[in-house]
Amino acid sequence: MTETCTLKTTALRQACEKAGGKMVDFHGWLLPVQYDGILAEHKAVRECAGMFDVSHMGQLFVEGEKAWEFLQFIGCNNIKNGPAEGTYFHILTDEGTIIDDAISFCLSQEQFLVVVNAACVETDFNWLKKHAAGFNVTVRNESDNWSMLAVQGPKAVGIVNQILPGVLDLPRFHISPLTMFGADGYVTRTGYTGEDGVEIMLPNSKITQLWAALLELGVKPCGLGARDVLRLEAGYLLNGEDANPTKTPYEANCGWVVKLAKENFIGKDALVAKKAAGFKSRLVGFVLKTAGVPRSGCKIFCEGKEAGHLTSGTFSPLFKGIAVGYLASEIPVGAEVEIEIHSRRVPAQAVKPPFYKNRV
Amino acid sequence: MYNQENCRFLKTHEWACKEGDLAVVGISNHAQEEISDIVFVDLPKVGRAVKAGENCCVVESVKSASEIYAPVSGEIVAVNDALNADPALVNREPHGNGWLFKIKMTNPAEYDALLDFAAYQATIQK
Numbered sequence: 001m002t003e004t005c006t007l008k009t010t011a012l013r014q015a016c017e018k019a020g021g022k023m024v025d026f027h028g029w030l031l032p033v034q035y036d037g038i039l040a041e042h043k044a045v046r047e048c049a050g051m052f053d054v055s056h057m058g059q060l061f062v063e064g065e066k067a068w069e070f071l072q073f074i075g076c077n078n079i080k081n082g083p084a085e086g087t088y089f090h091i092l093t094d095e096g097t098i099i100d101d102a103i104s105f106c107l108s109q110e111q112f113l114v115v116v117n118a119a120c121v122e123t124d125f126n127w128l129k130k131h132a133a134g135f136n137v138t139v140r141n142e143s144d145n146w147s148m149l150a151v152q153g154p155k156a157v158g159i160v161n162q163i164l165p166g167v168l169d170l171p172r173f174h175i176s177p178l179t180m181f182g183a184d185g186y187v188t189r190t191g192y193t194g195e196d197g198v199e200i201m202l203p204n205s206k207i208t209q210l211w212a213a214l215l216e217l218g219v220k221p222c223g224l225g226a227r228d229v230l231r232l233e234a235g236y237l238l239n240g241e242d243a244n245p246t247k248t249p250y251e252a253n254c255g256w257v258v259k260l261a262k263e264n265f266i267g268k269d270a271l272v273a274k275k276a277a278g279f280k281s282r283l284v285g286f287v288l289k290t291a292g293v294p295r296s297g298c299k300i301f302c303e304g305k306e307a308g309h310l311t312s313g314t315f316s317p318l319f320k321g322i323a324v325g326y327l328a329s330e331i332p333v334g335a336e337v338e339i340e341i342h343s344r345r346v347p348a349q350a351v352k353p354p355f356y357k358n359r360v
Numbered sequence: 361m362y363n364q365e366n367c368r369f370l371k372t373h374e375w376a377c378k379e380g381d382l383a384v385v386g387i388s389n390h391a392q393e394e395i396s397d398i399v400f401v402d403l404p405k406v407g408r409a410v411k412a413g414e415n416c417c418v419v420e421s422v423k424s425a426s427e428i429y430a431p432v433s434g435e436i437v438a439v440n441d442a443l444n445a446d447p448a449l450v451n452r453e454p455h456g457n458g459w460l461f462k463i464k465m466t467n468p469a470e471y472d473a474l475l476d477f478a479a480y481q482a483t484i485q486k
Contacts, residue, residue: 038422039397225423291444293400293420315399315422342402342418342425 010055011147011204015211019221026224027119027240029056034223041226042317045193049153050222051214058121059146059201060114060128062104064137067112071104073135073265074128076249076258081106086173086188090249090257091116091124092267096274098243098252100124103190105175113175113186115148115199117239131266146185147207151219152197152230154359157189159217160198163210167198172360181206192227194234194358229314232322235285235354241296242283242311242324248274251326253283253353281308281326284333285353288321292346294339298323301338301345302331310339319355321346361456362386368431368474371483375455376431376474379462383432383471386459387419387450390484395421398450403439404461410436412470417460419450432470434463 007030010016017023021032031053035041044050062071068081075089085106091099100120105113116124121143128139151160161168163180167187170176175188183206191197202210215221228238235253237243243252248271250258258271288294294313299306313323323339331337333352338345362377362384369375373391376383392398402418410416410430417428439461443449450458465471475483 033423034396037397039399229422291400292402293422293425295425315420321400344402 008056010053011207012053012055012149012211015208016053016221019215021221021223024224026056029118031056032221032223034225035221038223038225038229039317041220041222042229044220045153045195045222045226045230046318047154048220049151049156049159049218050220050226051211052150052152052222052227054150054199055147055204055207056118057148058116058118058124058141058143060116060125061140061142062112062114062128062137063110063140064135065110066135067110067137068106070132070135070137071112071114072262074131075102075104076265076267076271078259078262079104081109084174084176086175086190088173088257090243090254091127092249092265092271093245094267094270096248096267096270097245098239098247098249099127099245101237101239101243103188105186105188107175115188119240145203146201147204148199148201149207149210149214150191150197150199151214152191152193152195154195156195156197156219159214159219160200162217163213164200170198181209191360192234192236193230194236194354194356194360195230196360228312229316232312232314232324233316233318233354233356234358235356238312248279250275251279251282279329281328283311283324284327285351285355286310286323286325286337286339286348287319287351287355288339289347289349292321292339292341292344294321294323294341294346294348298325299340300325300327301340302328302335307331307337316355321348322355324353362459364389364455365477367455368471368476369480370429370431370474371480372429374429374431376471378471381465381468382437383434383463383465384459385428385431385461385463386454387428388480389454391426392451392454392458395419395424395426396451397421398447401443401447401450401460403443404436406436406439408436410434410463412467428460430463431474432463432465433467434465436461437464438462
């Protein structure tokens with residue numbers, strides 16, 4: 001129990017606990033893994049609306065005349081700079097491998113907000129600062145000041161619209177400033193579940209009021225467990241597992257995020273060379289053909305030979321045993337393979353993610 | 361069906377209930393609450409010989425896999441096939457239709473040495 005004292009907590013900790021959240025250590029943060037059950041929470045998000053405390057995620061503000069040029073250099077994707085536009089991108093090393101995946105939002109031509117993964121806040125912040133000087137931009141890490149609530153599901157945006165009128169008109173992958181409970185914040189039409197939804201950022205002192213209002217409107221509190229099933233069904237990467245600094249976006253099934261036509265960005269030269277040389281393995285999906293639950297680390301076999309390993313796996317209420325993992329490049333999608341689970345080999349088929357046809 | 365007051369327990373949350381020379385095995389109510397949403401049970405093969413304390417079954421929830429240890433030595437003579445279609449039976453009736461397997465005991469003294477309900481309760485209240 002002493003370790004709990006060193007964990008970081010969010011402003012919603014007490015609200016989560018009051019709602020029955022079973023709190024666990026998630027990358028140094030005390031967060032709810034589940035409330036009344038992962039299956040019920042999954043169902044709420046696929047059929048109605050659920051909310052996730054994602055206050056552990058980071059907010060970096062990039063400011064300066066050349067803020068866009070700077071992000072174009074940092075990110076491998078084409079960063080959109082139209083008003084309120086958001087862009088999913090990867091932050092790469094000089095070797096073209098993945099430090100983090102993130103979303104940038106254009107607040108103005110001189111100000112962008114970059115939302116990054118919790119475990120990478122410091123790394124990303126230092127990486128951006130290191131390269132900022134050449135562009136005369138400033139990078140501010142506002143992560144500790146902001147709380148964030150993801151409201152997801154087919155009914156989520158309609159429900160949020162009741163307390164934040166106009167949000168229904170916010171286009172997908174766009175951001176809007178907002179004022180709620182007397183404070184300024186942001187709302188983005190984004191998420192990590194494969195459902196429509198929004199993510200709302202407010203100062204720490206106001207987030208519990210938003211939580212209470214959404215609870216009142218029938219939005220179900222959901223934990224990290226359900227979030228992981230939802231994102232895996234939807235084919236989203238979990239950085240640190242499915243992507244890490246040994247993998248390029250090409251290997252991580254994210255070639256579409258790389259825009260080699262761009263003049264220059266960190267990792268471009270390495271990516272060009274690596275792409276030409278080819279890759280030994282790449283991330284694909286797997287669906288078990290019989291009962292079982294695949295997990296990260298399970299070995300993949302093809303025709304009796306070891307052919308890779310899983311980086312994420314779970315039981316999906318919609319698709320049963322599903323996983324993603326790195327499979328040897330010579331083995332095509334569609335191949336029949338076996339996944340070793342507790343020393344038992346379970347037949348599976350290699351497929352291209354996502355498993356769930358996203359509704360967004 | 362296998363009232364917890366009449367069962368014996370391992371500290372690792374398995375229960376055993378004597379039926380003649382058989383021990384019926386399951387997991388405790390406390391364990392099913394902790395594991396939550398059980399989605400798959402990898403049952404042992406009938407006919408397998410197990411030693412007391414041997415890992416012989418896996419109970420999977422969405423989030424985790426829990427190994428199940430044989431409380432006593434003997435031969436697996438029956439498994440609960442109903443769990444293949446409805447693994448959540450273990451959540452709903454951990455001491456009833458959610459039993460896991462039956463062991464034909466080779467050393468009944470092992471059964472007598474297991475924790476009784478009160479002693480098990482004491483371990484989970486620590």
